[in-house]
Each structure stands twice: as structure tokens, then as C-alpha cells.
Amino acid sequence: MRKLTFLLTCLFLVGVGLVNAQSRSISGNVFSSDDGQPVIGATVMVKGTTLGTITDTDGKFRLNFPGNAKNLVISYVGMKTMEVEAKNNIVVKLEPDSRQIQEVVVTAFGIKRDQKALGYATQEVKGEDLQRAGSTSLSSSLDGKVSGVTVTPSSGMPGASSQITIRGARSFTGNNTPLYVIDGMPVSSAADISTGDGVTAADFSNRGMDIDPSDIETLTVLKGQAAAALYGIRASNGVIIITTKSGKNNVKGKPVITFSTNTSADVVARYPNVQTEYAQGSYGVYNPTASKSWGPKISDLPKDASYGGETDNKYTKKYGMHPGEYYVVQRANAGLDPWAKPQVYDNIKDFFRTGFTNSNSFNVSQALEKTTYSITLSSTNQLGIIPSTGMERYSAKATAETKLDDHWKVGFNANYTQNHIDKSTGANDGIVATVYPSPASYDLKGIPSHYAGDPYTENTYRSTSGFDAAYWSTDKSNNSFTEGTSRFFGNSFVDFNTGLGTQNQKLDVKYQLGVDTYNSLYETIWGYGHQGGMGSAEDLTYTKTTLNSLLTANYTLKLNEDWDFAALLGNEVNDDRTKSLDAYGQTFNFPGWNNLNNTVTKSNTISQLGNRTVGFFGNVSATWKNMLYLNATGRKDYVSSMPRGNRGFFYPSLSAGFILTELDALKNNSVLSYAKIRASYAQVGQAGDYTANYYSVPTYGGDYWGGTPVVYPINSTNAFTPYTVVYDPKLKPQNTVSYEGGLDLKFFNNLIALSYTFSRQNVTDQIFKVPLSGSTGSEYLMTNGGKIHTNTHEINLSINPIRQKNIDWNVGFNWTKMDNYVDELAPGVGSIFLGGFETPQVRAQIGEKFPVIYGSSYERDSKGNIIIGSDGFPTVGAMKVIGKVSPDFLLDMNTSLRIWKCTINAVVSWKQGGQMYSGTNALLNFYGVSSNTLNRENGIVVAGVHADGTVNTTKVALQDYYAKTVDVIDEAAVYNTSFVKLRELSVNYQLLKTSSFSWDITLFARNILLWTEFPNFDPESSQGNSNMAGAFERFSLPQTSSFGLGMNFKF
Amino acid sequence: MKNIRNYSKWALSVFLGTFFLSSCSEDAMDKINENNDNAKDVTSKFIISDIETSTAFNIVGSDLSFYASIYMEHEVGTYGQMFDAEMRNSQPTSSSTYDNQWKEIYANLKEAKIVISKCSATTGQDAGNQITKGVSEVLAAYNLAILTDMYGDVPWSEACDLSLPSATAILQPKVDSQASVYTAIFSFLDTAIADLAGSDDGLAGSLGGQDFIFGGDASLWTKFAYGLKARYTMHLLSKSSNQATDLNNVITWANLSFASPSEDSKYAVYQGQGTSAASPFAQFYWDRDYFSVSQSFLDKLVARNDPRASVLFMDASWNLQTDPSKIYAAPNGTAIEQVDTYDLSAYSVAFKTPTNLLSYHELQFLKAEAYARLSDLPNAWASLHEAVTSCISTKINALVADVNNEQGLGAVTISDTQIQTYLATDVQPLFTANPLKEIMVQKYLGFYGAEGEALESYNDYRRLQAFGQQAFIQLDNPNNAAKFPLRFCYGTSDVTANPNIKSLYGNGSYVYTEKVWWAGGTR
DSSP, X not given: OHHHHHHHHXXXXXXXXXXXXXXXXXXXXXXXXXXXXXXXTOEEEETTSSBEEEOOTTSEEEEEEOTTOOEEEEEOTTBOOEEEEOOTTEEEEEOBOGGGOOOEEEOGGGOEEEGGGOSSOEEEEEHHHHHTTOOSSHHHHHTTSSTTEEEEEOXXXXXXXXXXXXXXXXXXXSOOOOEEEETTEEEOOXXXXXXXXXXXXXXXXXXGGGSOGGGEEEEEEEOSHHHHXXXXXXXXXXXXXXXEOOSTTSOBSXXXXXXXXXXXXXXXXXXXXXXXXXXXXXXXEEOTTOSOBOSSBGGGGGGOTTTBTTSOSHHHHHHOOOTTOEEOHHHHHTTSOSEEOOOOOOHHHHHOOOEXXXXXXXXXXXXXXXXXXXXXXXXXXXXXXXXXXXXXXXXEEEEEEEEOSSSEEEEEEEEEEEEEEEEOBOGGGXXXXXXXXXXXXXXXXXXXXXXXXXXEEEXXXXXXXXXXXXXXXXXXXXXXXXXXXXXEEEEEEEEXXXXXXXXXXXXXXXXXXXXXXXXXXXXXXXXXXXXXXXXXXXXXXXXXXEEEEEEEEEEXXXXXXXXXXXXXXXXXXXXXXXXXXXXXXXXXXXXXXXXXXXXXXXXXXXXXXXXXXXXXXXXXXXXXTTTEEEEEEEXXXXXXXXXXXXXXXXXXXXXXXXXXXXXTTTTTOSSEEEEEEEXXXXXXXXXXXXXXXXXXXXXXXXXXXXXXXBOSSXXXXXXXXXXXXXXXXXXXXXXXXXXXXXXXXXXXXXXXXXXXXXXXXXXXXXXXXXXXXXXXXXXXXXXXXXXXXXXXXEEEEEEEEEEOSSEEEXXXXXXXXXXEEEEEOSTTOOEEEEEEOSSSEEEEETTSBSSEEEEEEEOBOTXXXXXXXXXXXXXXXXXXXXXXXXXXXXXXXXXXXEETTEEEEEEEEEEESOEEEEHHHHHHHHTTOBGGGSSOTTOEEOSOBOTTSOBOOOEEOHHHHHXXXXXXXXXXXXXXXXXXXXXXXXXXXXXXXXXXXXXXXXXXXXXXXXXXXXXXXXXXXXXXXXXXXXXXXXXXXOOEEEEEEEEEEEO | OHHHHHHHHHHHHHHHHHHHHHTTOHHHHHHXXXXXXXXXXXXXXHHHHHHHHIIIIIIISSHHHHHHHHHTTSEEEOSHHHHHHHTTSSGGGOTTTTHHHHHHHHHHHHHHHHHHHHHHSSSSTTTTBHXXXXXXXXXXXXXXXXXXXXXXXXXXXXXXOTTTTSXXXXXXXXXXXHHHHHHHHHHHHHHHHHHHTSOBOSTTOOOGGGOTTTTXXXXXXXXXXXXXXXXXXXXXXXXXXXXXXXXXXXXXHHHHSOSSGXXXXXXXXXXXXXXXXXXXXXXXXXXXXXXXXXXXXXXHHHHTTOGGGGTSEEOTTXXXXXXXXXXXXXXXXXXXXXXXXXXXEGGGGOTTOOEEEEOHHHHHHHHHHHHHHTTOHHHHHHHHHHHHHHHHHHHHHXXXXXXXXXXXXXXXXXXXXXXXXXXIIIIXXXXXXXXXXXXXXXXXXXXXXXTTTHHHHHHHHHHHXXXXXXXXXXXXXXXHHHHOOOSOOOOHHHHXXXXXXXXXXXXXXXXXXXXXXXXXXXO
């Protein structure tokens, strides 16, 4: 806090004139009473005058003042103001005063303002809070720390995508992720490649992963549209402003070197409960290639009629009796002794390994007289829990700023990051699809996953049509899924400021030019032998360059004691160029070289897109008596990605804050220390991606096809057809109107702080691909349609029950209730597809919260009882909404307890409500693998009633029950996902601290305790990096729990 | 120093001001948004290529036929969605089941309309290309017929509106009666026959290699059009006002059509698994493994001592089952859901098997049926004889070559002597006993294989229902008692976005109660 407020003090101390009067001169030292450190930038005023100075980097000051003055007033933000007698060489010890703490926050375009001046909600997270638990991704480190922000992780795989959304969704199928602004430069964070329907192939990471959380000094979330309105069309989803470590807050003089290192072990968060009694097969009969485990008891395998070593069958005829053993076809295929004793294998635990993560960050920063700089080098190396997965990330950053004279300042900021991820697959292609359901009787790890002498013919417990053997697939000489990115982003600026020759005005003009450029290669290799075929390779290169030009002029005027004014004018040009080259080839000529250059059938496409946004914006604000704060903004944006004539849009915002405790009646109230009410209104839009209608080479795939069954050119003949999406030339931007109101209260000298915000967003004219009737001959019309509204309630409560010198305990709660309703879609359209299979799907449905799970339901009577057919099985009902994804509320608790030099921090998240389609849970029942299938001998009488109302009493086989429900009734796979999770726990101890060296050590753990309604798996693992995230799970990669040690050294 | 800074300040502002204003002019923005990597227009022959591929691969060769082959018991679905279709578990009534094909047929029709419009224009590269136009009309008729045969009353007159995305475009086309759709089909075919007599004089030139089916040969396309007139006239027989005339027309048009199997309309580009394209049935087995040998189908072969029973099937380990008594077939409607359990069709590994759109042997079967219905039995037998001989020799020879070359299955083809013996000893007595029944059964048996002809088997069965003759082809699935799909239900895309279809769809159970118009129903 003190570091931050130092900067503020320097900036706002313009009113303090320098003293040159003829008089006596004294000097002194100002220290902080709690740690004895010098207080830098404390104000020393001569009482009753406007004369004064501030302390230097050693806490020293020297002051000339009139002989008649007696006392000095020494003040510092966050400290109790002291009055002392003016004597030479005085030593002043300032006491901390939490009542006086003024939070300074970064708002749009880097403008720093008092928290109390804002008419809208923002929330700041300090770098140390992000880094405490050793997270290597920004999204996971942010999870649970900000109200109104939803983080939806996909899996525990290194580099796994995740979705961050602020106050729900504004677009059904488009981008809902916030704009990231790093050190003044907008930086792209979305995924280049969508995981589409989310049912095939590997995940594609989002570019937010290039941001290294260890270099973040502060992160501010501009939640509402009013807060973000100045950023215009790109800011309808909120803004995350990141300030990296810069050296600006250092004590002037010697360089500060920090080194931090974190190492953690990652394990599977939750293993499914499986049965270990029954063998592979069906209806009690062993079948060595069955996908199911509905066979005989494992111990009875030697007695099996066809494969047992104790019965007369073709194997015992050939090889003689093998008492106690049975014949295993796959062992024979692999060249092993085919006769095996029945045994139970823990195939799931055998498959996963302990992952390791090591991250290091080295930073040098220094503040000199006129210059500050900071250099950061960091690395992250991760080995995933699935063999063959991992991530490496290396980044370097340099930032510097120097004052040329009293008016001119220049600076730059440069980041380079390089990463590589080895991924694995989910859903239909899921690597775990042949691990979780593997029969307990089958030695998945011990039996080689290919035939003896033939590495390209897979050998596993089931048919590999549509599946790959797990161990065959994790062998990187077969399948591999990788991505690598090199990225540079940074900017340089020139800043000119002047007081315009006055004491009460200030003009600051800044021009900044930035660039963000990256190059990614995504490679998907299905090796020779994949699902019995000859493999395929796809290499997708993606180059994106964004130029950002930003000119701002900031003017402030202190009119008189009561009134302050500020104005901002600016222009921003954001210019994106994206090139992608997709090269696909299938069928490798020969095995052993799984490379695009070795494929027989090839097809290539190139795509080059430009996108420019030019915005002109302004902001005026007025402050009256530090009590009433008014702010208005306007921005006109011109975007290239819309049709001619529909490119320019104007977006206004208004906000007001009123500090009740500045009223005389409430001032200096011992219970209510602070009270503010605030309200805002804003409009922000979102542009679409318009293009003239065109033809393209048709593609085949999806449906029942595992790969691409037809690839043009066919025998060197090509074809072109109208693209399935038709673009509306009348496309206009979608609009979000938002209203927000809130209340901030602090009690008992700030021991308790409570903040409540309600916001309402009305989104109209949404741009999306309206699904057309198939009978139009086209699939989608890119047009405006649909309405969605969101009511969000956010409560932040922080309590500081113990505040002693050696014990300090803070508890903070973030509560979010977000109701995101779909009011309208296009005419005649009741719901739209977001992802999933033919059935079930994730959809947006009119009248429902966004999104929902849609599919076949149980048929029910008017009382909600499941209707059972005369055969004893549940009957299938209509296709309808069978699950609601969004939770009732989220509550996160952050707590910090410092006892002397030891600090314990914890983050607990509670998600109440919400559902997910869990294909894995349903299929483990279907396959006879889950522990639910253990008591199978007696069959089951399914609870429900017949159509005539009588209670069902017909007993059916458990295998049939699961086959007939899971296969046919999607609702059988919908589960509640409420959970309480100990997301982060860390213990930090300061081993050593001297004036020149400090060393502290942190033990941390993430995602370690989980209480949930969701069976078998962590409810935070799902499919897809799109708007279906968190709604759909099917052989998704598991989440991890991590345990680690971190150390920080500071010189 | 100070002056320089002042000047540079002004210079910078002027420069920046100009830059910002010019950076967002409409022309500049248009240029940035230009999509140079996709063609805004293409010549018709490149569109034709994919109408053909999509018609063969998506429409005739895939899902529609897969489901039809279950309902017609050419196959038994033993896993996943095909198992559910076998058990009549939701699949036949769910709008998602046939939605992809619903959309693809309309996409093909839209493309055909685009080609017709380009070739009819007075300007442009395709202006004056009559043959290309004729080809497109034949393909339009072909897709439209499958559409209405499977789905019944469908949007057509307002469908595939080429004015999309203009505001006047029809987004929710009205539904036309099957009778009126058939009028459009015959009109397409008649116009096509006239157009195909013309030439491709436009700048774009003739179709050539872009035509996968006939290499741009207008005379073969004309024969195809006549053959289709024969097929579709037979479809409408139960609604005919003069059956004798129509049956004679079927014979006349069949005679104007293909003269030998070498002229068959087939999509024969498949080069094997992992190449540009592979036979959809084999690809489906490769990707899904959902089908097993149908007991009722096998029973019919065995009952006739049919030589095909020794060539068509293999076990799950890809060993050819030459002894029909050892074939482990899946019982219809009561099989267990398990992959690699029952025996399989040899077509599962026949990756090069072409997709038949219309074959010489089908035309002979049509003639045989027409003669039989006209009570001209000698000609009926002659046509049936030719149909069976051609069908077995053409299809089995191709299958044997395919599975032997690629998979080394060691299959032995059926000799002409075997065929003649089979016809004389096994078929002829049955023909004598009930000519029409044996013609329909032989056609049903002949249409087995890669399932491209399963749609016509399904049409035949429903045609027979219109005459109360469905017992000719015995189906054994016990679920048929209550749930024989009389039609395919509408696709989700229209059920959700087109109120005209939504009301007709209801909850989908109409597929078990409502026959299509030509099969004796109302819609």
C-alpha cells in the first residue's frame, strides 16, 4: 500500500509549493512505527501555512520556514497525521492508520483515480495474491478472487484453455471474454482456434496463457460497461487492466533484485469409483474384445467355457488345460504367454503419472533520479499428469521510463514470450475413453498396446474402430498434439505535461504506439495405425499482428476549494492483421515418419484477414467537495469488419458517486466510517465479422465420420460451393445497455467493509449466426437478432477481526449471483446450438438461463414420476431442456492470517446450483465399470410408474437398464455440479529480512479439498474453449490437485 | 531546444490528425475487410462436381441408406445410434436423426438452382451452357425425389430462395404436397432431356472431368434422365389414373435408358481408406462398427440357396464366411448391443465400392415388375433373368476384386454358370408360384451391398404397402408390430426454425402412423 500511495502522493502534491523564504532551516527523519522503515514521500507542512516539503528516499527532509512558526504537521497516506514541535534533527514515528487508507485504482487508459471517486464497481487484485499459490496461468490464479468474474477451467492439462467472463455472456456464439490491457496495450487473449462443437480432437489454448502471472504487479477488473465504456466497441465484455512490475515504486537508488521459484507436484484431483469384481464381457459371459465389463466374476474366468483354462474349449484343446488361468487374446497378439491368472488391475491409477511444475522468475528493477527500469526473465516448465503432455514457457520483459525534463517523459515496454504445449485429447477422441472404461480384469498397462513386431496395429481390450489404445496414443511416435507460440508485445510512449503556467491546471498529452505480434503452429498428428488407418497430419500456422496507436490528452483543473474538473480527449487506432495457413494431409506413405510431408492426400487453405477499429473518445469528470463525483464519457468507433455504411457507432456512459460520510451529519461517525452510493449508465456495442458472400471448397466430416471421409481435390478434381453461412449486408453492431447501482460501506474504523452492486445489462441486436431452416439451402444467416438480459448482484465483504502488530487476520467474501436470461432469438428460432453432439447439445434457449443442456428426456407424469414401460424400462420423452448450466450463486472466501512472520492464506469457492452433461459418468454405468454397477446379480426395479399410474414392479437386468437409459435418454447423463472447494491454501514464512536481503518461503496447495454433488470427477473439467465451456463433459481430461513449495529472494 | 520541441509538437499533431482521419474512411475500411482468399463467384462446373459428390456420398451412400438398411433388414444395428434405430429407441422419431441429410439435400438443390440460373443467364461464363444446365436439372430431380420419398410433403416452391440474404428472402418456406413436388421432378427431367440435346457453348466450356459420373457425356445423362422417369413413374403407381399406360411408359423409358451395366450412373471415384474418398459404408464400419449381418436377410438367401450367401459375409476378424450355416447373424430387433460380436458384411472392408445412383439392373427389375403387373409373364421373366444375372455379376465381381485386392479376403466370385443354375433351379419355381413377389424379393436381395440402393428397397417396400403387397418381403423385426417407420422425420433445422414444419412434426411419432402420399397416405 505504501508503495502505491507514494506514487500518488508525488503526483498530487502539486499544491505544495517549494519554500524559499528567508528563515530558519531544520531537518529530520520520518520512520514508520510498525517496521522502523523510513517513510518515503511523507508530507511535512508548516502548521498554518502552505509551506512544506516531502521526505526523500531515506525518509529525510529539510525545510526552511518562517521563524514564528512553531509546529510541523507530518502526514502520509495510511498513517495517522502527527503534529510535532519544529526542532532540528527531529525523528518522527508515524503510526499506521487504516482509516486513512485511500485505495487508488487504475481505470480506463491508465488513469489513476481514488476508489471513492468511481461511480461504478471495479476490483483490484494484487500481484502477490495472484502468485501466492504458484499458479502458472492467469485464469486459475484469478479464480475465486473477484466477484462478478466467472472462470471456467477446462481441465488440468498444462496450457488448458479456460474462459473468463465478467457478468455473464453478451453473445451466444461470439466472444464473451474481456479485453486485456497490459501496461496500456490491448492484448489479445482469445483462442485462435475454437474447439467447435467440443466433441473431437485436442483442446486449443487461449492466448491469455502467454501472460505470466508472476510479472503482474496489480490487476484491475473493470466489470461494468460504464467502467469500460472508454475502450469502446471492444469493451462490452469488461476489461482486465494489468500493470506489470516496473520499478516505479522502488525506493530510489540501488537496484532491487528479486528471484522467485515455485515447484509443485500435480496429481489427479479425483479418481472415479470403479468396480473390481466383474470381468470384461456381457450378460455374465466373458468376451475378450467387449467394450463392457458386464462379464463373469473375475475369479471365475478360468471356468469360462470359451477361454477358461479349466474347461474344454479350442484353446485348451490346443494348449492343454491351464488350471487357475484363462486365455487372453491380447497377450497372444502381443507375443506374451497368453495364459494369465485372473487379477484385478488398477488401470486408471496406473495410467496417470505425477505431474511437475517448476516456474522461476528473475526481476531486476531500479528507480534512479529520473529513470526507472525493470527487467524480468521467467520460465515455466510443466509435465502433465497424462504421459506425453507438458508445457514450456519462457518470457522476457524490459520496461523503462525516463524524465527528459520537467515536461517530457519517454518510456517503453517490451515483452517476449515463447511457449510450447504437448496436449492430449478429449470427448470422442478422448485419451481417457479407453482408460476409464477399461475392464478391471484387463492388464492395460502390462499388455503392450500393439501387436508383437508390428507397432502400427493397436492391441487393446476393445475394438479400436473409433478409438485408439491409450498407451499407443500417448506414445508420441504415434499421436501427437502440439502447439507453439512466439509472441512479442510492447509499446513506447512520449508524454508531455505542463501546468499551463498556472498552479491549478495540468495538461498531460501522451502518444503511445504499441505492437502485439505472434506466430503459432498448431499440429495434430494421428499416427500411422490410428484407429486401424494410416493416419493424418494437420499443421495450422497462425500469424497475428496488432498495431495500436493511442493519443490521449488529459486536462485537470482545480477550480476552487470545492470544485475539481478533469477532461480527457483521445484517439485510438487498433489494426489487426491475421494470416492463417491450414495444411491437412491424410494417409502416410509409410510408417515411422508421421509428418505432413509424408501424406498422400493433401488439402491446403489460406486465410488473410484485416480488422481495424478507429475510435475517438472523451471523458469529463467533476468533483465537488470530495463528496460528489460525476463522470461522463463518449466514444465513437469506426470498425472495418462491418458492412459499408454501418461502421460508425457512438457509445456514451454516465456515472456518479456520492460520499455520504462527507455530510456533516455523518462525518467522524465511530460506527460508520465510510459510506458511498453510486450509479451508472452506459451503452457499449460489439461488432460482427462481416464479409461479402463467397464460395469455398466443401468439407466433409462430422456426423458419423471419425475423420474427413472426403477431401478435395478428389483425384485432382476440385469443387466450390456457396459457403454455408450467408452474411447480411444490413448487419449492425449489437448493443449492450447497462445500469448499475451500488453501495460501499465501512464500519468500525474500516474493520468491516461491505460493498454491494446490482447491475442490469440489456443486450439487443445480438450478432450471431442465426440457424436457418435447412430448406433455405443454407445453414446460417449472420445477422442481428435476439435479446439477452443479465441481472447481477455482487457483494464484497471484508472483515479484519484481528489487527494487531503480530497478528492480523483478514477475511474477504465475494458473492455473485448472476442471472443471464435469453429473451429472444431470431424469428421462428426457439434455440440455437452452441456445441455437443446431434444429441445432447448445449444450447441457448428462449426464456431459459444461458446456456442449457438440450436432449432427450425421461417421460414423466404430471407429478414428475418417471414413466416406466411395460418392459420395466424408463420411456423416452420429448427433446427438451434437460439441464441448466448456470449456478444459482458463487461465493468465494479469501482469508489471510498473519502471525508474526508467518502468513496463512486460503481461497475457498462455493458454487451452488448448476448442472452438466457428464458423458463419462453415464458411460461408466453403461460399460458396467462404475461402482454403481456392483450389485448387479439381482437386477433392478426402476423407480417410477406405468402410464396407467401403477407403480412399476418389473425387475430388469442392470446391464439392460443402463443400456436402455444411457443410450437413449440424455437426461440420464445430467448431473448437479454444486461444489465447495478449497481452491488455494498457502503458508508463507519470512525466513530472513534485513535491510538488504529478504528470503521467504511458501508452501502451497491448490484444489485439494472438494465436496460436490457431482459423482466421480471434478466438476470443473469439461469440453471446449467456447461458450459451451463448463456445460459438457465426455471423457474430458481430469483436473489436478497441486502441492508445492515456493521461495522468494529479494536483494 | 524548446523551439524544436514546440515545432515537433505541432508537426506531430498535424501528422497524427491526417493519419487518424484517413485511417477510417469507408474505402480504407472496405480494403481492409476485403476477403481475397475466397472466390465471390465460380463457374458452374465446379459446383456440379460437389452436387454429385454430395448426392452420392451424403445422400445416397450414407445415413439415409444406413437407416433404411436397418428398417429393410439389410443390416442389423448392433451398436450406438444404429442399435437404437434397430430397437426403435427414439432414433426414428428424433428430428436430429436425419437432419444432416435434410440440410444437405437442400444445399444440393440450392446449388443446382444456382447452376440452372447461371446457365440460363444471357451473360457470364456459363451463359449458353445447355448441357451443364441439363445435368443440373437431372441432379435437382434426383435430390428432390429422395427428399419427398423420405420426408413426404416438403418445402419446395419457396425453398432454396436464391435472393438470400435480402430482406425479401423466404426464411420459412411453406410446405408443398408430395404430388406437386413430383410434378416439379418430372418437369426437371423433361427440361433436362431437351437441354441435354443442346451444347455447352458458353465460355466455361463443357463439364469434362468435373463431371465425376459421366465425364460430361450428354447422351448418358439423357439415358439417366429417362431411367429416372421410369423409376419415379413406378413410385407413383398407386396414384396412377391409368396404370397400364404408366407401366408401359416405365418399360419404354427403361429401354431408352442404360443399355448395359457399363453405362450405370454411379459415383466411382473411391480409391480406398485414407484417400480422397472412400466408400461410405466401409468408412462407416471403420469409424463406427455399428452393423452386423441381418438374420432375416441371411434366411432369405439361405432359403433360396443363393450363391451370394458364400461371398457377402465375414466374421469380426475379417475371415470370409463361405459356409452360410456358420454365419453368426444378429437377430432382427433382439440383438445385444456389442461391437465385434456378430458377423459382418464383406462390404465393410470394400472401400472402393462405387455408390450406385441408378443401375442397369434396377431398370431391368423395373421392367420385370411392369411386365408382371401387366401380366406379360414371359417378358417379366426375361427381364428378371437379365436383372439378376447383371446384378450378381456386376456387383459381386466388383466386391470380390475390392476385398481381395485390399484386404486379401480370398473371396471367390460367382460364375455365370452358378448364376444360371441358381436362376433355373431356385428362382424360376418361385417366380412361377408368384411372379411379382419373386421379382420384388430378387430386387430386394440384389440391392444389398454398400447400401447405396437401400433407399430404393425402402421405397419398394412402401410401394408394396400401398398395394397391400408388403408381405412379399418378409421383415422379422418384432418391433415392427407397433413401430415400422413409414417415413423419415423432418430435420431439426426446420423443426426448430420453420413453424410450417414444426406443426407437421409434432413429437415425431407420426413416422409410425402416416404413410407418404404415394404409399397410400395423405402427406
